[in-house]
Amino acid sequence: MPALLRRRRGAVPTTGVAALLAAGLVLSAGPALAFAPADSDKSEVRAVTTTTAALSPGQSGWLSVVWTSDNTVRDWSTTVSAPPGVTVTYPTTRGGSDTSLYGSDTLVGSTKDFTAFKLKVPYTQTGSFKVVLTSTYTVGAGNSDEHGKGNNRKTYQASATVTVPVQAATGADxxxxxxxxxxxxxxxxxxxxxxxxxxxxxxxxxxxxxxxxxxxxxxxxxxxxxxxxxxxxxxxxxxxxxxxxxxxxxxxxxxxxxxxxxxxxxxxxxxxxxxxxxxxxx
Incomplete structure (x- = not known):
């Protein structure tokens, strides 16, 4: 499974350990401690697909990548980065600038859904290549939290690198x-x-x-x-x-x-x- 990168927009890296070292404090040997912000993304969004269906040099075709998560996320949007010469097209239902999930823009926790996009492969592309999918989504109810403070819906990202196989075309032109x-x-x-x-x-x-x-x-x-x-x-x-x-x-x-x-x-x-x-x- 390709590595997934997750970050919250505008998040500041945790600097607690660096601050202790700067103050001259000695850390005793022991197991490593993980520091995670209280509002970090715990949805565990990840791509299930590592390799798409194959395309041929000169072919245009729709491909899909399956995603899953541990908890429900909403407002799903995916964009795709491809090598030079490979053209990316999105479904027109969203205006053509991105793609969402097949069922809706909500990925229910512990279920699977897929994003679809179209690639046009030039005839010069004779070997397999990789595309990078960047998905943004929100976590939270979108209303006040238990303390009555503000909107608790936050936006996060998950990325996946997926291989697109390329094989020779068969049949008549x-x-x-x-x-x-x-x-x-x-x-x-x-x-x-x-x-x-x-x-x-x-x-x-x-x-x-x-x-x-x-x-x-x-x-x-x-x-x-x-x-x-x-x-x-x-x-x-x-x-x-x-x-x-x-x-x-x-x-x-x-x-x-x-x-x-x-x-x-x-x-x-x-x-x-x-x-x-x-x-x-x-």
Missing amino acids: FTQQTTSLGIKAGSNGFQKIAFTGGQTDLARFTVRLGDLPAGLEVAYPGDRSSTGLNGDTTLVGGSSDYAGVRFIATDLKPGTYKIPVTVSYTAASPQTRTTSLTLTAS
């Missing part, structure tokens, strides 16, 4: 979901060609149709020479998106045609792959 289309001969309209990403992200994803049958023309949005994806320029691993192509079949005769499709994208380096589309004109 993407899958073309739309392998056949049906249109009317003489029609003129946009059609969707759908794709699903593999394990890793593919940047600058573009689609271009190759040799066309007589009587068929195609056009791409913005009068470009190819078309990108509808949602983004990147086909995120595991997600689906589509490319829009306009089929101008004014003079196309009814029949079935096989059209080559050139897909270009950037993974660790620029790539080009040729697939096909079966077009049936009726």
